[in-house]
Amino acid sequence: MKSNRKILIVDDDMDVILTIKTILKSKGYDVISAVNKEEAIEKLRKEPPDLAILDVMMTTPYEGFELAEQMLSSDEFKDIPFLIQSSIDILTTTDTKSSVQAMAREYRKDPDFKDLRVLLVKRISDGSAGIDYMDEKGKSHWFPVRGFIKKPVDAQKIIAEVEKHLA
Amino acid sequence: MDKLKLLVVDDEPGIITGVERTLRNFSVSYPFMDEDIAYDIFEAETGEKAIEIIEKYSIDIVLLDNKLPGMDGIEVLEYIKNKNYDVAVMMITSYASLDLAVKATNYGAYNFVPKPFTPSELKAAVENITKNLYLRRMTRKMTQEGKEIRFQFLSILSHELKSPINAIEGYLRIMKEKQAGDRIEDYMEMIDRSVERIKGMRNLILDLLDLTRMESGSKRRDIRSLDIAEVARGVADAVEPLAIQHNIKIHLDCDENIFVNADKHEMEIIINNLLSNAVKYNKDNGEVFLAIKEKDDSVLITVEDTGIGMTKEESELLFRDFVRIKNPKTKHITGSGLGLSIAKKMVEMYKGTIKVESEPDVGSTFTVEIPLK
Numbered sequence: 151m152k153s154n155r156k157i158l159i160v161d162d163d164m165d166v167i168l169t170i171k172t173i174l175k176s177k178g179y180d181v182i183s184a185v186n187k188e189e190a191i192e193k194l195r196k197e198p199p200d201l202a203i204l205d206v207m208m209t210t211p212y213e214g215f216e217l218a219e220q221m222l223s224s225d226e227f228k229d230i231p232f233l234i235q236s237s238i239d240i241l242t243t244t245d246t247k248s249s250v251q252a253m254a255r256e257y258r259k260d261p262d263f264k265d266l267r268v269l270l271v272k273r274i275s276d277g278s279a280g281i282d283y284m285d286e287k288g289k290s291h292w293f294p295v296r297g298f299i300k301k302p303v304d305a306q307k308i309i310a311e312v313e314k315h316l317a
Numbered sequence: 318m319d320k321l322k323l324l325v326v327d328d329e330p331g332i333i334t335g336v337e338r339t340l341r342n343f344s345v346s347y348p349f350m351d352e353d354i355a356y357d358i359f360e361a362e363t364g365e366k367a368i369e370i371i372e373k374y375s376i377d378i379v380l381l382d383n384k385l386p387g388m389d390g391i392e393v394l395e396y397i398k399n400k401n402y403d404v405a406v407m408m409i410t411s412y413a414s415l416d417l418a419v420k421a422t423n424y425g426a427y428n429f430v431p432k433p434f435t436p437s438e439l440k441a442a443v444e445n446i447t448k449n450l451y452l453r454r455m456t457r458k459m460t461q462e463g464k465e466i467r468f469q470f471l472s473i474l475s476h477e478l479k480s481p482i483n484a485i486e487g488y489l490r491i492m493k494e495k496q497a498g499d500r501i502e503d504y505m506e507m508i509d510r511s512v513e514r515i516k517g518m519r520n521l522i523l524d525l526l527d528l529t530r531m532e533s534g535s536k537r538r539d540i541r542s543l544d545i546a547e548v549a550r551g552v553a554d555a556v557e558p559l560a561i562q563h564n565i566k567i568h569l570d571c572d573e574n575i576f577v578n579a580d581k582h583e584m585e586i587i588i589n590n591l592l593s594n595a596v597k598y599n600k601d602n603g604e605v606f607l608a609i610k611e612k613d614d615s616v617l618i619t620v621e622d623t624g625i626g627m628t629k630e631e632s633e634l635l636f637r638d639f640v641r642i643k644n645p646k647t648k649h650i651t652g653s654g655l656g657l658s659i660a661k662k663m664v665e666m667y668k669g670t671i672k673v674e675s676e677p678d679v680g681s682t683f684t685v686e687i688p689l690k
Contacts, residue, residue, distance in 0.1 A: 165484030165510055169491060172507070176496045185645050209644070302483040305494060 155316055156180040156197065160190040160217065161205035161235070166303065170203065173305045174312065187217045194227050201315055202232040203299060206268075212285055219293050231315050234281065237301040240270045251292055254282040270298055277314075318344065319352045321447065322374055324359040326367040326390065327382040327409070332432070333360050336380060339436040345447045354447055364388035368396055376404055378446055381426075383410040383417060391417065394424045405450040407442060409434070473639045477521060477654065481514035513651055521653035527586060528659055531666075538580045545616055546571035546609050548581060552588040553607060560596045560605070567592070571609040575616050577687060583663050590656040591620040591683050597650050598681070599624035611689070615669075618685040626677040635673060636661045660685075 157174055159167050162185050171181045182197055184190040186208050194202070202221075206214040214234065221227040241263075243253045254271045257263045272279035280294045296315055299308055325336045337358050344353040359374060361367040364385045370376060379397070383390035390408060397404050408421045411432040418429050427446050430438070488507040497503040553567050560567050577584070588607075595605040603623040610617045625646045627635075634640045639654035641647070664671045669687035 163480060163484070165480075165487065165514065168507065168510060169484070169487040172491050172497050176498075189645050209642075303487050305490065305496060 154180070155201075156182065156199040157312065158190065158193055158197075158199035158202040159183045160185075160187075160202060160208075160214065162186060162208040163205070166205065166235075166301075169303050170308065173303070173308060177309055177312075179312070187213050187220075190217055191220070194221070194230065199230065201312065202230055203235055203312075204232055205235050212283065215281065215283060215291065215293075218281075218295065219291065222293055231296045233297045233299050233311060233315065234270070234295050235299040235301055236268075236270065238268055238270055240272050240279075240298050240300070243271065243273050244275065245273070246275055250278050250280045250294070251282075254280060254292065258282065272298065319350075319354045320357050321354055321377040321450075322359060323356040323378045323380065323443070324361060324367060324370055324374075324376045325380045326361045326364065326385070326393065327380075328362050328385055329382075330362075332382070332409075333362075335436075336439065339439050340443060343440055343443070345444045347448060347451065350451065354451070356443075362386075364390065364393040367393050371397065371402065371404060377450060378443070379404055379406045380443075381406055381408050382432075383408060383421075384412055391420055391424065394421060394426055398424045403454070405446050405453075407446055470638060474525075477639060478518065481518045484514050485511045517651040517653065521655070524653045524655040524659060528655060528662075531659070531662060538583070540578055540580055542576045543579055543581055543584060544573075545575050545577050545584065545618075546573055548584045549588055549607060549609050549618070552585055552592055555589065556592045556596055559593065563596065563599065564602045565596050565599050565605060566603075567596070567605045567607065569607050571607075572611055575609060575611050575689075577616055577667075577689060579667060579687075583666070587660045587663050587685060588618060588620075590660040591618070591685070594652075594656060595620050595622035595624065595681075595683075597652070598622065598647065612686075614690055615686050615688050618687070619682060621680065621682040623680045626675045626679050626681050628675075628677055632673050632675050632681075636671070 155178075157179050159170050159181060160183070161167050161170075164185070167183045167185075171183065174181050182193055182199065184193045190202070190204075193199075204214040204217055206212065208214060210216075218232060218234065221230060221232060241257055243250070245253055248256075250271050250273050253273070254269055257269055257271065263269060268281065268283040270279070270281055277297065278294070279297060280292060282290065282292050284290055297311055299311055323340065325333050327333055337360075340356050340358060344355040346353045356378075359370050359376065361370055362385075365387055367379070367381070371379065379393075381390045381393060390410070394406055394408070397406060406426045408426045408429045409432055410417070410429075413429065413431050421429055427449060428442065430442050434442075488511050491497065491507065492504055549571055550569065553569055557567065592605065592607060599605065599622050605623075606619070606621040608617070608619045608621075610619075627642055631642045635642070636657050638658045640658070641652055641654040661671050664685050664687065667687045669685060672684045673681055674684075675681035
């Protein structure tokens with residue numbers, strides 16, 4: 151039943167690719183991969199996946215984020231869900247009234263988080279999440295994400311996260 | 318012209334005007350300073366007033382009389398020291414005692430000038446204190462910059478060490494949980510990759526040792542006249558096994574009797590790092606050309622390959638620490654990202670240059686030029 155589900159892994163570390171590939175294949179998924187943004191876009195176009203897993207730091211420090219923003223703003227790829235893979239800790243919030251973006255703005259006011267380049271924010275109750283980051287030129291960005299995968303890779307967690315989005 | 322703020326603290330109006338007159342058109346130069354330094358002069362008749370001015374105008378230099386109406390000069394000095402202000406202080410006093418001089422030195426006074434003094438004595442003293450302050454600030458700035466570069470290096474290094482550990486740990490977990498089934502054959506790629514990553518880590522450690530020895534200057538260099546062609550042949554023999562695995566042919570074209578005054582191990586590292594890259598980043602059945610030629614009192618070492626090449630953007634990053642060019646063509650190649658930065662640093666120790674020309678999918682040519690004299 152899951153056998154025709156295709157997942158694209160974008161990561162410049164072939165060991166991460168091989169590890170995730172092995173884990174997901176054991177669950178019957180089709181897995182394809184790309185090592186940078188350029189190759190990823192080519193794969194998204196030629197073999198559209200059901201889900202993409204994006205690493206952040208590739209050839210450039212925020213390449214994964216750039217790819218995510220490009221996917222979100224393109225008619226061609228905007229319906230392909232993606233997860234962001236990162237070793238950065240995820241900030242969670244239990245606030246149910248404001249949007250996650252507003253929560254990220256609240257975090258930015260806190261001196262402990264004010265100067266961080268990247269904030270990953272997730273609301274516990276409904277799982278809505280997003281990323282607030284400052285690019286190399288000091289420009290702020292915000293974009294919503296489906297979810298996060300924490301590095302180093304843990305088989306149980308990655309399977310659970312993937313199944314949630316492909317259910 | 319740069320200006321320093323100089324404060325004269327004295328209750329005798331004659332001294333203040335005298336100093337003002339002497340330093341009004343005075344400036345100090347240093348051969349390596351871009352600009353001469355002149356002075357903006359501030360005045361205070363009491364210690365209390367002096368502190369106020371120091372805090373308000375961030376004064377650089379203070380000429381401080383000890384005998385003042387309210388608080389003494391020495392107390393002002395103690396205040397400056399406790400606040401850790403970046404101010405150079407020169408004590409001027411007509412009641413010099415050893416006790417006071419010792420105290421002033423303990424509180425960090427730069428020097429101790431007895432009154433009365435002539436204009437030229439004052440100028441000489443101000444020139445000295447200015448140069449001392451300039452060097453002190455420069456040293457602090459460079460130490461700070463050095464710390465930042467060091468921090469950057471260490472954070473990249475820890476990332477480079479963490480990633481193979483994460484990779485191998487991930488593979489071991491998969492094997493433990495038998496994610497790919499019961500047959501050992503299905504794990505071979507992971508085992509090979511683990512071995513490869515461990516090898517990479519070992520090479521990183523060796524490269525780091527080369528780098529730290531070179532940067533600390535602690536490595537004993539054995540400089541002697543070397544037949545560079547002979548060194549090149551030795552390196553080519555060492556790289557040969559790697560070349561055979563990929564069916565790559567290494568061609569040597571060396572002029573004989575070119576002698577370079579150099580450390581043999583360092584020359585081997587330079588040639589080895591270029592030659593092993595030419596093999597690693599080549600295509601199977603490719604070729605590598607290593608040439609040693611003499612040209613205009615320099616030796617030219619060129620290493621040309623028929624490999625994957627790179628774009629102009631990629632080649633600009635190439636000689637930096639930990640830079641590895643990542644694209645679909647290089648994903649199976651491991652390396653520390655230090656080889657070329659080490660080669661460049663070593664070449665520069667011999668006042669030489671290293672350049673690269675490259676074309677994607679055609680190949681790259683690295684040229685090292687080292688002056689023979």
